Structure formats: C-alpha cells, structure tokens
Amino acid sequence: MNEDDGIDVDDEELESKSDSEPEVLRLKEPLKNAVYNEDGLAEKLEDIAWPEDVDWKHKLTVDHEQAPDIDVEDDLAREMAFYTQALDGTRKAFAILQSAGLPFLRPPDYYAEMVKSDSHMLKVKGKLLVEKKKIEEAEERKKAREAKKIAKEVQAQKNKERAKRKKEDIESVKKWRKQRQQSGFAKGKDEDMGFNFDGNSFERSKKKRPGVSPGDRSGGFRKQGWKSKSGMENKKRERRESKFGHGGRKGMKKQNTAETTNDFRDFNKGDVKKQRRNGANRLL
Template sequence: MVVRKEDPTLSDEDMMEDNETGDLYEEESELESESEEDEDVKLAEPSKTSIYNKDGLLDKLGDISWPENVGWIHKLSINIDQEQEVDVNDDSAREGSFSILALKGTRQAFENLQSMGLPFLRPSDYYAEMVKTDSHMEKVKGRLLAQKKQIEEADERRKAREAKRIAKEVQSQKLKERAKQKKEDIESVKRWRKQRQQSGFSKDNNEADEMSLAFEDGKAFERSNKRRPGVAPGDRSGGKARQFGGNGKKGMEKNKKKRDNKNSKFGFGGRKGLKKQNSTETTDDFRGFNKGESTGNKKRKR
C-alpha cells in the first residue's frame, strides 16, 4: 500500500497558485479545441453550374416595369435627389436624412395631387366599416360602464367611511373638550369657595351648606322630586295655564265673554238656511230694480 506524503514545506498560498495555473491551462486547452472545431467546418462552395445572365435580367425588368408614357397617378412614385452625402456609419445623420427625404417627397406628392384636382384627404363624414360588430361593441361599452360604476361606488363608500371616521373623531374630541371644561369649571368653583372661606366671609356653617354644590361629591345633577301645590306634574307653565285658560274662575269668565260675543254676532241659534229664500210677494216685487228709469226699449247708457 502506497501512502502519499504531502510536502510540509508547501504553504496554502502555493497550493492556491498551483490550482489557478491548472485552471488557466484547462481554459486554454478548451479554447484551442473550439478553434480547431471551427476550422474543421467547411463552407459551402458556390455552384459551378450557376449562370449570371445580365441581359436576361434587364429584359425581364423591362417587361415588369412601368412604361415611360404612363401617367403619374398610376405609379405614385416620387424621386428625391439627395443634396449632400451622408455618412452611413453615423446613425443620427442617416435617420435625419431619411426623415428629410420623406418630408420632401410627401410635399411633392401633395402638390401633384392638388394640381391634378384629385381628392386625397379623408372626408369629414366618412365612416369606415368596423371590424367588430355593433353587438360586440355594445358589450364592450356595457362592461366599461359597469367598471366605471363600480369604481365610483367604491370611491363613494371610501369617502363615506372616511367621513364617518372623521365625524367620530370630532365627536370624541368634543366630548373630551366638554369634560375638560366641566372639570375646569368645578375646579374654579372649588377655588372660589376656598378663597371665600379663607377670607372669613362665610363663617356660618348653614351658609356654607347652602353654597355647597351637588357635583362636588362626584354626583351628577338630579331633578328635584318636590311638587308645588296647585301645579300638575307635566305642567311647565307653573300653574298659569290653569289660571287663565283652564277650569278656574278666570278661565270660565273668559269663555263666557267669548260666547256672548258670538251670540251677539250670529244670534242664539235657530234656522238660518232659508232666511233669504224668495216668496210669492218678493218674486213679483220689482221695486228694487230700475230705479229712476222709465220702461221701454231704450238702449242702456254706457
């Protein structure tokens, strides 16, 4: 059994250099093999039986070309002479010369058509036939309108949510401000009472009890359950409505006065529907008509 011993004198750097040189040799060998393969490929040689008949080609070109006396409207060809040479290797100069030549040719063609009196522009009322049918275009239009409606509805919902959120924030802010204001008012009242007590203005305990407020103990304001005599529970006028318009003596006197006024104006009842009905005497009585005028067929004065 043979055991390979490594030279302890070789370092890691020497080993890395050996690996790099080995890789370079392998790459060079691969390139040489590829170049040899390329050299081995043989190109196709031109056929020896091909014929270059220049006269025949020119003859065929004359057969398919337009005759010299044909009108320009049949050919529509424009020949533009290039004023100066352009470097074919310069892309920008070459493309610029193409655009200039095309513009000149278009102008010359417009002039030729105008001189011949031929229409060459599309009429304003010309409608080309559509590739797709009307029913298909109606479907496309309906789909576009539906998409537009969905987008608008989504925007409206988003705006509503945003407005609701803003309103909620404003409401919470208002409630916080009210609570803060209430707290400040309570604190100001407490400070005022404390200053009043320190100044010795309120020495009597009864007076201090009268000035005490319900909200100082943390209780909310409560409606008093005391009932005033002669006032109904739901009466907000404090009993005045009963005095002047209710069942009291003053209310009865007022109603009686109204009744007396109506009786003096309209009577005490009875039949009034046939009061102005005509009778035999009133029908034959013409004393109320044609006063101061004699009878006859005289024309009425205007």
C-alpha cells in the first residue's frame, strides 16, 4: 500500500509538471522581478537624444499608426502590415521632401553602385524566369488534361450515337418484316414497296469501313461482294435469272409476240381439266 501511495504521488507530480511546461513556453507569464527602471531609461534617452528641434532632414523618420491587432503567425497579414507601413511612410516622407524642394528621386540616367551586384540580380532574374516557365508549363499540362477529357467525352458521344443508329436500323428492318407478315407476304407490288431501296443502295461506298483488318488493302470491299459469297447461290441465281429475267419492265414480258401466239406446245384440246389447271397456273 505504501508503495502504491508513493507511485501515485509521483504520477501526480509528473502530470502537473508536464502540464505546466507547455504553459511556460506559450503563455509567457511576465516575470514579476524583471527590472524596469523607467527613470533611468528616460534619463538615458535624454542623454543620447538629438536636440528636439533638429531638422527633419537629419532624421528622415516617419511614424505610422499600425493596425491594432496583427497576427504574428499569419505571414501574409504581417508582411502586408509592414508593406503598408513602408508605403505610407514613404508617401509622407516624399511629400515633406517635395515641399522642401529637395531632390529625392534617382534620375534615370544616374548610374552608381547598387547594394546587390549585377551577377546577383541576374540570378534573381533567372529564378523569376524559371518560375514563370514553370507556371506556364503547369498551365499547359492542365489544358492538355482538360482537352483529353473533352475528347473522351466526344468519343463516348459518338459511340453512343453509332449504337443508337444501329439499333434504329435493326428496328426499321424488324418493322418492315412485321409489315410484310401482316400483309401476308404478298408478292409483286407490296414487295416492291417494302424494299425502299434507293438506286444506289447496292453500290459500294468508297469510304473505308470500320473494323477492317490492317492487311486488307481493298478496305473491306472484297469481303462484302454478294456475288462471291458462295458458288451454289450464285449458280441458282443465274439459272433463275435465265428463266425469269433480271430487271426490265414486266409488262413487256407479259405481252404476246408472234412466236408465242404460234406456239401450241402446251395446247391440249382434249383434256379440259388439265387445260384449266395450266391456264390457272399461267394466270397466276
């Protein structure tokens, strides 16, 4: 128990000490016994002071009423206060000098030794230039970054539009199919109207298509040719064309010519039933 007590006391002591230490550093209680001999100070001041009515030209001093609360820790505010003091003081001093008619500004053609050497000022200039360059470069980089962002957005927009168009195309084809289905796959006029192809819809555009392999120098056109798709379809097509013809007006084909009128190959006088069927076939 005794030991415990001792430790506790020690703890308290330590804590109080450690608490008080930063207080001494920060609060800075004024020392009670600090010497402050006001009379002595005044006497000394009188001893060394220049005469009261000494000309201002000798002193060149200006007093400035400072803002009452300047935060020392705030560098900007503090420097600003000093700057305003200097500026204000200079204005006042120049006004006095001007009224006294004394020269105070260095004429532009007056060259003399300066406080800082030329080589040092060159260094200063170099540093300023480097800083300026740095800022410019940073700005350029920022701009490039933004441009990239915009380009990305534009690309996304384009892709979206492309996808939308594709969808629309597919939709329109579907619609057309539905229409066809509704009209019962009627041939002839309907068929023609269903395909609303323009005259040049089968012509190849000269533009290079997207998604073409880099080795393909034709720009993907060779692959697309419907004639080269497969030999079988090609032959069938040819045969059909030889039978039914390709293109041209249909009315001309349906008219009789001298040859057809004299052709009695399919005419069978005896079999009426067969004749009717054939006739029906031909009509349809």
